[in-house]
């Protein structure tokens with residue numbers, strides 16, 4: 001594919017008419033595997049998601065190439081005493097990776113969100129520790145690496161907790177037990193989880209914060 005001229009990249013709110021373009025990337029497991037979104041499996045699902053989630057979102061923009069949706073960037077502001085901060089998320093259609101599109105989209109977003117949210121001082125983004133492309137994008141856009149967050153969140157509909165010893169960074173993880181459970185709250189120890197899977201969960205649960213802050 002010919003290299004995209006980045007002046008053709010723009011951000012705008014989602015529209016219901018984006019659905020066919022949206023399916024091309026939001027229906028791709030490669031794009032959704034590192035974000036909280038479920039992969040869209042049908043046009044109807046995509047339409048509902050655009051209508052009920054993307055359009056009402058406080059600040060979610062479609063990354064567009066010549067006005068066709070090829071990804072998204074979102075900024076979710078906190079409220080109350082935490083109104084100084086917001087979380088950023090983004091993704092780009094996999095056939096456009098490696099061309100500077102996410103970096104360009106984030107830079108456009110940075111030029112807008114501090115005006116759109118007057119209390120905003122701190123923009124934070126979380127990436128998996130092994131998502132090097134995403135970390136590089138954030139660095140190129142001016143974010144600073146702040147730290148690694150352990151035992152920080154649940155991933156999609158799977159409730160996963162790690163044994164505290166793992167959290168404390170012991171060198172061998174094979175001897176530790178994993179707590180696995182379903183979304184209905186039941187918890188069980190599964191000592192039969194193969195080591196390979198345990199390693200994956202270990203890397204999955206650890207996230208990295210990248211920070212973009214203004215002077216105040």
Ligand SMILES: CC(C)(COP(=O)(O)OP(=O)(O)OC[C@H]1O[C@@H](n2cnc3c(N)ncnc32)[C@H](O)[C@@H]1OP(=O)(O)O)[C@@H](O)C(=O)NCCC(=O)NCCS
Nearest residue numbers: 034090091092097098099100101102103127132133134136
């Ligand atoms: C992460 C993502 C948004 C990057 O989009 P993109 O448009 O390819 O990003 P850019 O082209 O602006 O920059 C990518 C950078 O990462 C680098 N990179 C890519 N893979 C890499 C790897 N495995 N290790 C190190 N660097 C890597 C590229 O070389 C490039 O850096 P460079 O310009 O210095 O060469 C895209 O891969 C994506 O949508 N992934 C799935 C969703 C996701 O992970 N979202 C972020 C959640 S935190």
